[in-house]
Amino acid sequence: MKSLAELEEIRRKTLEQISMRTNKNSMRIVVGMATCGIAAGARPVMNALLEQLKKRNVNDVSVTMTGCIGVCKFEPIIEVINPDGSKVTYVRMTPEKAERIVAEHIVNGRVCIDYTIGAAEDKK
Amino acid sequence: MRDLSLHLMDIIQNSISADAARIDIRILVNSAQDELKIEVTDNGRGMDKELLAKVSDPFSTTRTTRRIGLGIPLFRASAQRTGGDLTVDSDKGKGTTVTALLKIRNIDRPPLGDIAETVVNVIAAKPEIQWNLFLDNIKEEFVFDSNEVKSRLGDVPINQFEVLTWIKEFINEAITRIFGGELDEIIG
Numbered sequence: 001m002k003s004l005a006e007l008e009e010i011r012r013k014t015l016e017q018i019s020m021r022t023n024k025n026s027m028r029i030v031v032g033m034a035t036c037g038i039a040a041g042a043r044p045v046m047n048a049l050l051e052q053l054k055k056r057n058v059n060d061v062s063v064t065m066t067g068c069i070g071v072c073k074f075e076p077i078i079e080v081i082n083p084d085g086s087k088v089t090y091v092r093m094t095p096e097k098a099e100r101i102v103a104e105h106i107v108n109g110r111v112c113i114d115y116t117i118g119a120a121e122d123k124k
Numbered sequence: 125m126r127d128l129s130l131h132l133m134d135i136i137q138n139s140i141s142a143d144a145a146r147i148d149i150r151i152l153v154n155s156a157q158d159e160l161k162i163e164v165t166d167n168g169r170g171m172d173k174e175l176l177a178k179v180s181d182p183f184s185t186t187r188t189t190r191r192i193g194l195g196i197p198l199f200r201a202s203a204q205r206t207g208g209d210l211t212v213d214s215d216k217g218k219g220t221t222v223t224a225l226l227k228i229r230n231i232d233r234p235p236l237g238d239i240a241e242t243v244v245n246v247i248a249a250k251p252e253i254q255w256n257l258f259l260d261n262i263k264e265e266f267v268f269d270s271n272e273v274k275s276r277l278g279d280v281p282i283n284q285f286e287v288l289t290w291i292k293e294f295i296n297e298a299i300t301r302i303f304g305g306e307l308d309e310i311i312g
């Protein structure tokens with residue numbers, strides 16, 4: 001059975017061995033989590049982002065959530081915001097797409113063009 | 125919405141948008157009365173009487189990105205389909221409480237869903253908020269208090285991945301212990 005005392009072990013290990021999460025000079029990922037996003041599957045997408053960041057030990061990227069981004073037909077939507085404030089909007093997200101975005105965009109700096117809102121609108 | 129944990133996420137997002145510093149989530153199962161109560165209380169900016177009267181109207185919303193707000197009406201519809209209801213109480217400047225009451229054994233009741241995932245995701249996204257989760261089956265109550273976790277963690281942030289994993293397991297264990305056998309979908 002889990003107990004609060006285990007947190008002290010996590011604390012010790014984190015301080016000794018694992019790099020701590022910071023928000024210094026870092027990218028932010030914002031997940032649209034209004035009714036439209038949630039109904040379209042935003043929660044598993046957010047979960048996949050957190051899992052992938054954990055797996056890859058990326059500790060300087062924050063994942064946060066916001067309300068309706070305004071284009072409900074493209075939900076789930078995430079925005080990747082660079083330290084300079086520029087952003088890339090990814091649409092019709094799935095957990096699989098989230099994994100690729102962490103690997104390619106977050107870790108390697110290559111935007112996944114085919115998942116962006118621009119690519120989705122060109123397909124119309 | 126497929127399950128109640130997604131409705132819960134939606135209501136919590138409203139509290140976050142209202143700039144709440146503290147959000148309490150209460151889930152109460154009273155199987156003798158056939159009642160499942162889900163309540164979210166925040167200390168956000170609250171609503172005046174005029175807005176409160178309109179809150180269940182899908183064509184009323186405070187946001188500017190779109191003109192339709194479906195969160196409360198959808199959750200109310202889910203509750204009413206089971207023979208329950210949803211109420212909203214609010215005081216401008218003090219906060220809001222949303223209470224959904226559902227009949228447990230009604231065939232139209234959505235399953236509880238992954239409450240731990242909802243709670244962990246909102247903590248990950250908004251670690252600065254004080255989160256309290258209460259799980260109650262009348263005989264036993266479980267309390268999760270993010271401030272208590274933070275005080276144990278010291279300098280380590282609550283949204284550290286290892287901590288989030290621990291919180292998810294901690295809450296899942298409590299859900300099984302408190303609601304196992306009380307709700308059909310949770311095996312005790």
